[in-house]
Amino acid sequence: MPRSKFEAIYRELKDDVESGRVPYSGLMPSENQLIVRFNCSRNTVRRAISMLTEEGYVQPMHGRGVRVIYTKPSTPAAFLIGGIETFSESARRNNLDTTTRLILFTELTADERIEKRTGFPKGTELYYVQRVRLLDGEPCIFDVNLFSKKLVPNLTSEICVTSIYDYIERVLGMQIVMSKRAITVERVTQVDEENLELNGYDCLGVVTGQTFNSEGMMFEYTQSRHRPDYFMFQTTAMRHRGRMNDTSVLDNG
Numbered sequence: 001m002p003r004s005k006f007e008a009i010y011r012e013l014k015d016d017v018e019s020g021r022v023p024y025s026g027l028m029p030s031e032n033q034l035i036v037r038f039n040c041s042r043n044t045v046r047r048a049i050s051m052l053t054e055e056g057y058v059q060p061m062h063g064r065g066v067r068v069i070y071t072k073p074s075t076p077a078a079f080l081i082g083g084i085e086t087f088s089e090s091a092r093r094n095n096l097d098t099t100t101r102l103i104l105f106t107e108l109t110a111d112e113r114i115e116k117r118t119g120f121p122k123g124t125e126l127y128y129v130q131r132v133r134l135l136d137g138e139p140c141i142f143d144v145n146l147f148s149k150k151l152v153p154n155l156t157s158e159i160c161v162t163s164i165y166d167y168i169e170r171v172l173g174m175q176i177v178m179s180k181r182a183i184t185v186e187r188v189t190q191v192d193e194e195n196l197e198l199n200g201y202d203c204l205g206v207v208t209g210q211t212f213n214s215e216g217m218m219f220e221y222t223q224s225r226h227r228p229d230y231f232m233f234q235t236t237a238m239r240h241r242g243r244m245n246d247t248s249v250l251d252n253g
Helices: 003-018 031-038 042-054 087-093 112-118 164-171 190-195
Strands: 058-061 065-068 098-109 125-135 138-148 176-187 203-213 218-226
Touching (some): 042 058, 138 190
């Protein structure tokens, strides 16, 4: 089955949900109806529905259909906790226009301070990048990135204002596999004030991450500093009964 077939169905059904054509708590068309609509196999439909389920748009109910559980985010931009998206991919998902403004592109070598902060071993040669991300013309995210020169060679300022991940995956052929992230709230700095339109905010949502390739090698450290009115990270969590053990801790009751 061509991958593009079920992805095209997924995108069209996703648009049905986001636009409200299939409203919150409503039922999606049946499998048989979707098979006729898209002239495809049952398995193709199920793969498209599975993608919507994984992203929290719908919930299948055994023997009763598929219910829409999507509600529109309360902020202009909603980023994913459980997935790895480029800035452009996230913006497209949120129907926002994007611009990237390069502030700084240089090279450095990790010292003890950088090693402690980022996890890159002392002596690692790095690219250091600062960028401002604009959503619908609003400068609302300040990104600081460090990339291993060995694993991400020949990085340029031109690549930095288009898509570094696209360069990594399509040109270098490296597989981006996993990102370890921490989300905190921090006071604004002078650099934040110089690069973002803070509109009176004195704190930012900060996402710090280490990103690894298919060989288990960290190739990137990043810190994204988000203006609060454009800051929302979302995920879809599912409870699997019987998988908890005595050492598990639930923080939501």
